[in-house]
Amino acid sequence: MIKLVCIAIVAGLVFDLVEPMEKNQMNSLSARFSKRPPRPGHIQREPELEVYSSVPIQCWTEWFNSDNPSRGGDQETLSKLRRQYPEEICLNPAGIEATTLSGTPADKTEDKIFKSDTTTGFICRNRDQKHGKCNDYRVRFSCPPPYCSKKVCWTDWFDRDNPSGTGDWETLSSLRNENRGKICESPWFIEAVTKDSPYTPAIQTGENFYMFSPTQGFVCRQRDQSSKTCLDYKVRFGCPCTE
Ligand SMILES: [Ca+2]
Ligand SMILES: [Ca+2]
Ligand SMILES: [Ca+2]
Structure with missing residues (x-):
């Protein structure tokens, strides 16, 4: 059985962006989003269920x-x-x-x-x-996780920051500190959507993300946007179920 079939919208964009990116790199990243080319670790199970991973989690x-x-x-x-x-x-x-x-x-x-x-x-x-x-x-x-014997269990949604200041910082380390025991050791996926209805997936907003990784969290910096502002996002993590 496909283990992720129950998940309607998965935007598991996985970037391991540790260092700040230059503006031109951000632009090339966003260009790659819009074309959605095949890339390593790219899983396509259904049109609405796409998971991108630059570092495939196995x-x-x-x-x-x-x-x-x-x-x-x-x-x-x-x-x-x-x-x-x-x-x-x-x-x-x-x-x-x-x-x-x-x-x-x-x-x-x-x-x-x-x-x-x-x-x-x-x-x-x-x-x-x-x-x-x-x-x-x-x-x-x-x-990759959709094929794994352990099912995916999603955490609650978290929204610890808002876009004022330098941006919307929903990093895994901060979220862990503020939500003790609520996020597993090694998340497989991260999903980010706008905080308010209609909960647009982050990848569909056209904004550039400084960090978008199940192992690091999510950051939208105002300086990376042409508008110099970010939307407010909330995130959740897909973890192996503990049974
Ligand atoms: Ca046999
Ligand atoms: Ca902020
Ligand atoms: Ca937020």
Whole structure:
């Protein structure tokens, strides 16, 4: 199942902007927003559900087991798994993990593994084994959060600042200080919308953002806008659910 399907508007713009940006860089960033080109970590599941990430955040999918060692070996290939579990494995997984059904990592078994990579998937051939038979394996893949076994849980909305002064500063560190225990250790997403109805997503306002990152928070600086003013935004964070 797609884990994020319930989220109507996700504007998880992820920038790791630690240093102040020059004006021309801000302009090129905003130009890239409007064209919305494919970029590393870009996930498009539905038109209204787009997540941009310059630093893809990865986590593990569910475990998959589509085969057993009879007839030649245990084949948990990506092509087969994708047919059997459509939409559950991302296009370019960053990693693969294989264990026996009882949880022993593949490299801790006696088996000689023919393939275990993110292009093919996993193959153990019976003919490569001393005793003529592979263990039964399960595999999982490292993918962006919409594919992860842990669901996304959203925090409350936070609005700690307003645009007066230098801008609207909704940094994660300040929000954490002012909302103890309410924001997880490592958020996967950040969503920013205008504070007031109709709650326009930040990326649709045309403003330039100094910071927009699930690990750092959100900042709109007045000096980065041609109008020299920012709208007032509120933010929330998408965290792995704790169950
Ligand atoms: Ca298997
Ligand atoms: Ca302010
Ligand atoms: Ca605000």
